[in-house]
Amino acid sequence: MQRKLSADVEIxxxxxxxxxxxxxxxxxxxxxxxxxISSGAVRQTITFDKGDRGAILTEHGCTTVGxxxxxxxxxxxxxxxxxxxxxxxxxRPGGAILAANGDLFAFYGRAEVSVRRFDxxxxxxxxxxxxxxxxxxxxISADGTKIAAATYDADVRAWKASNGELLRTIGELPVxxxxxxxxxxxxxxxxxxxxxxxxxxxxxxxxxxxxxxGQPEMISAxxxxxxxxxxxxxxxxxxxxxxxxxxxxxxxxxxxPVRTFDAAQRVGAVAFGPDSRSLAVSTFxxxxxxxxxx
Amino acid sequence: MLESCILRGTLLxxxxxSMSQRELLASWEQEEERSHKPTSADVLGPFFRKGAPNNxxxxxxxxxxxPLRVSGNVWNTKGQKVEGARLDxxxxxxxxxxxxxxxxxxxxxxxxxxxxxxxxxxxxGHYDDRPAQHIxxxxxxxxxxxxxxxxxxxxxxxxEGDADKNFKKRxxxxxxxLIRPVTLIEAPGxxxxxxxxxxxxxxx
Numbered sequence: 480m481q482r483k484l485s486a487d488v489e490i491x492x493x494x495x496x497x498x499x500x501x502x503x504x505x506x507x508x509x510x511x512x513x514x515x516i517s518s519g520a521v522r523q524t525i526t527f528d529k530g531d532r533g534a535i536l537t538e539h540g541c542t543t544v545g546x547x548x549x550x551x552x553x554x555x556x557x558x559x560x561x562x563x564x565x566x567x568x569x570x571r572p573g574g575a576i577l578a579a580n581g582d583l584f585a586f587y588g589r590a591e592v593s594v595r596r597f598d599x600x601x602x603x604x605x606x607x608x609x610x611x612x613x614x615x616x617x618x619i620s621a622d623g624t625k626i627a628a629a630t631y632d633a634d635v636r637a638w639k640a641s642n643g644e645l646l647r648t649i650g651e652l653p654v655x656x657x658x659x660x661x662x663x664x665x666x667x668x669x670x671x672x673x674x675x676x677x678x679x680x681x682x683x684x685x686x687x688x689x690x691x692x693g694q695p696e697m698i699s700a701x702x703x704x705x706x707x708x709x710x711x712x713x714x715x716x717x718x719x720x721x722x723x724x725x726x727x728x729x730x731x732x733x734x735x736p737v738r739t740f741d742a743a744q745r746v747g748a749v750a751f752g753p754d755s756r757s758l759a760v761s762t763f764x765x766x767x768x769x770x771x772x773x
Numbered sequence: 774m775l776e777s778c779i780l781r782g783t784l785l786x787x788x789x790x791s792m793s794q795r796e797l798l799a800s801w802e803q804e805e806e807r808s809h810k811p812t813s814a815d816v817l818g819p820f821f822r823k824g825a826p827n828n829x830x831x832x833x834x835x836x837x838x839x840p841l842r843v844s845g846n847v848w849n850t851k852g853q854k855v856e857g858a859r860l861d862x863x864x865x866x867x868x869x870x871x872x873x874x875x876x877x878x879x880x881x882x883x884x885x886x887x888x889x890x891x892x893x894x895x896x897x898g899h900y901d902d903r904p905a906q907h908i909x910x911x912x913x914x915x916x917x918x919x920x921x922x923x924x925x926x927x928x929x930x931x932x933e934g935d936a937d938k939n940f941k942k943r944x945x946x947x948x949x950x951l952i953r954p955v956t957l958i959e960a961p962g963x964x965x966x967x968x969x970x971x972x973x974x975x976x977x
Binding site: 591612615631654673721 | 816817818819820821822823824869870871873874900901902911919921
């Protein structure tokens with residue numbers, strides 16, 4: 480069954496609330512909206528500061544980067560920016576991802592990219608190099624112990640979040656990964672990008688355990704269901720971002736796609752509902768498709 | 774760059790009758806300063822592919838596309854030739870598509886003994902989402918900062934005949950200097966376009 484949630488501006492990244500009652504989305508008018516799933520009504524609007532960019536949304540909260548390079552963490556309940564790092568022009572262009580414990584991990588740079596950790600008080604703990612060409616995707620494990628980033632030079636790196644120790648550089652992938660997501664238990668990492676393959680990596684040994692073919696387009700969005708049994712992938716056509724594309728839901732155990740949905744154009748985000756039987760698909764348009772199945 | 778310095782010297786000498794020595798010196802110093810300025814960076818883009826073969830001829834017999842020669846020198850900001858520079862060069866085909874499974878229109882060259890490089894290819898195609906023709910570069914060399922940049926074409930219809938006026942259109946081109954003049958080489962039966970794209974790397 481398909482339903483739609485809509486706004487009067489384009490919607491980008493989306494994530495369900497942990498209770499599954501709301502879908503939150505970053506909107507092009509620099510606001511975060513939360514739709515009530517049952518009614519489709521907008522129940523909350525958070526307005527970011529003027530000039531904020533690079534919003535990244537997770538279940539834990541949302542981050543933006545201000546014009547002066549201030550990283551901000553937004554509390555999803557109160558709608559306030561609860562953490563701010565000192566201004567730092569080096570942090571633009573860039574973005575940050577928020578850990579469950581309140582740590583912020585910033586990924587910044589256009590040519591040579593670095594990752595920095597800021598603790599809950601906003602103090603910088605480390606800065607480590609993380610490839611070249613800009614960060615194409617970032618991910619953090621649910622327990623906040625591991626972070627991973629893909630850069631446009633086709634490398635994927637994983638670090639120990641606490642101290643920035645490089646756990647592995649995955650250098651065997653020929654092309655850039657545009658989407659990364661840890662499994663809920665943090666034991667594996669899903670990656671997809673320009674070669675249309677869905678890769679699964681063991682997040683202890685960092686060995687590739689699966690390379691799954693079937694997504695017709697380049698992969699730009701990935702999510703893993705809360706029970707860890709399903710992976711959703713969405714992508715974009717190499718001809719134009721405006722072409723319709725497919726969204727696939729994969730069974731992790733069999734490695735086969737078990738559901739296929741149509742998307743009107745390039746997919747910006749896919750997000751499973753907490754019941755693992757619904758999927759939100761955002762295509763940078765004014766509506767989010769909400770697919771549900773028994 | 775040495776050749777262009779000589780050329781500039783000739784031109785400046787020819788103009789000496791109408792310029793004072795002081796003006797001439799200032800002009801020369803300005804040129805020198807500019808010639809040691811690092812090449813502007815541009816985005817890497819999402820379609821880099823590792824492991825391209827060292828191949829000076831990317832043009833493929835029977836495939837559409839207007840023949841193009843791209844050549845240049847690799848220097849550094851101290852005005853020295855850069856030995857051992859590696860140049861990853863990649864572009865879209867005539868239809869505007871990148872090869873993401875193989876290495877069509879992709880190469881990884883080593884600049885020759887005189888720090889020169891050359892590639893025989895085709896004019897890259899246009900594609901909707903980034904409609905200015907361009908060629909990607911990723912250049913690395915020991916002792917130098919890695920450079921990511923792109924070359925564009927002054928003849929591209931995207932610039933509507935006036936690259937100076939229109940280079941900021943849609944925010945695609947990071948710097949006017951990356952748009953290169955295109956010359957036509959009229960070999961009998963085999964006309965081809967040519968651009969010179971010199972690279973200047975920052976030293977570490």
